[in-house]
Amino acid sequence: MQRLQAFKYELKPDGGQQRNLCRYAGSCRFVYNKALALQQANHEAGEKFIGYVAMAKHLTAWRNGTETPWLKDSPVHPLP
Numbered sequence: 001m002q003r004l005q006a007f008k009y010e011l012k013p014d015g016g017q018q019r020n021l022c023r024y025a026g027s028c029r030f031v032y033n034k035a036l037a038l039q040q041a042n043h044e045a046g047e048k049f050i051g052y053v054a055m056a057k058h059l060t061a062w063r064n065g066t067e068t069p070w071l072k073d074s075p076v077h078p079l080p
Contacts, residue, residue, distance in 0.1 A: 027074035031059060 013021060035055055042050055050058075059079060063071045071079070 024074050024078060027071055028078055030068075031062070031071070031079045034062065035059075 035058070038055075038058065039050055042048075059076075062068050063076070
């Protein structure tokens with residue numbers, strides 16, 4: 001008979017860590033919504049789907065843009 005075992009972990013961040021986690025989550029949400037809007041506008045125009053490489057170039061432009069300089073504070077890996 002096979003026995004299954006599970007573990008539960010709870011994160012207990014301090015104040016600074018909690019602010020950083022909220023900032024990262026907000027950045028990911030912003031990038032997701034902006035990319036979704038870009039894909040929807042592209043679809044309505046009758047153009048092809050934007051692939052990963054092209055979308056990564058858009059992300060780089062958003063991170064280096066003057067409108068969203070706060071995206072540079074977030075790690076780049078969870079954003080795309």
